[in-house]
Amino acid sequence: MRNTRALAVAGAAVAALGLSAPAAVAWETPSNITALPSVIAPGGQLTITVDGCRSGGMATSNAFSPTRLSPVGGGGKGNEGDRGGAGNGTARGTAVINSNARPGPYDITVDCNGRRMTKPQAFTVIGGVRGGIGGSSTTGATPTDVAIGGGLVAAAVVGGGVFWMRRRAERRI
Numbered sequence: 001m002r003n004t005r006a007l008a009v010a011g012a013a014v015a016a017l018g019l020s021a022p023a024a025v026a027w028e029t030p031s032n033i034t035a036l037p038s039v040i041a042p043g044g045q046l047t048i049t050v051d052g053c054r055s056g057g058m059a060t061s062n063a064f065s066p067t068r069l070s071p072v073g074g075g076g077k078g079n080e081g082d083r084g085g086a087g088n089g090t091a092r093g094t095a096v097i098n099s100n101a102r103p104g105p106y107d108i109t110v111d112c113n114g115r116r117m118t119k120p121q122a123f124t125v126i127g128g129v130r131g132g133i134g135g136s137s138t139t140g141a142t143p144t145d146v147a148i149g150g151g152l153v154a155a156a157v158v159g160g161g162v163f164w165m166r167r168r169a170e171r172r173i
Contacts, residue, residue, distance in 0.1 A: 032049075032050070033110055035047070038124065039124045040124070041097070041126055042100070042101045043096065046123060048067065048093050048094070048110075050090065053091035053110070056069050056070050057113070058111045059108055059110050061095070061106050061109065062107075064095040064097055067093045069092060073089075073090065091112065101125045103124075108123070
């Protein structure tokens with residue numbers, strides 16, 4: 001019975017060590033590319049965050065110009081070989097969506113720590129409204145607007161007066 005317990009404990013220890021090793025290796029590889037907001041109009045600012053990108057990198061897409069990703073967090077410059085490097089392993093940058101970007105989903109490709117990673121359909125560009133000058137070409141009310149408004153106010157005053165006089169006459173009966 002003791003051998004079975006010892007074997008179970010040893011197996012659990014080996015499994016825990018085996019599961020933690022890939023996590024330590026993955027820390028130095030870019031992962032989890034996040035683009036916020038996920039839906040954006042042309043000309044908007046897109047914030048790109050990449051985990052595991054300690055020294056920063058470059059983000060590219062067909063919807064924006066190449067954007068520099070800078071390390072985020074405290075921890076000043078140290079030896080990059082240990083965990084004391086700049087930042088906490090996350091890099092962030094802000095991209096401006098091209099004004100001529102067509103509506104639809106776009107991928108983001110990140111070059112970081114000598115590695116390249118692509119997140120398909122990371123964000124979506126929506127179509128903008130093509131507005132003209134329309135009714136905003138004049139400032140203030142025109143004389144026609146003032147005449148219409150005055151007529152409506154006068155009609156409301158007369159209608160209210162008639163209603164009030166009728167109600168008053170009904171009470172006398």
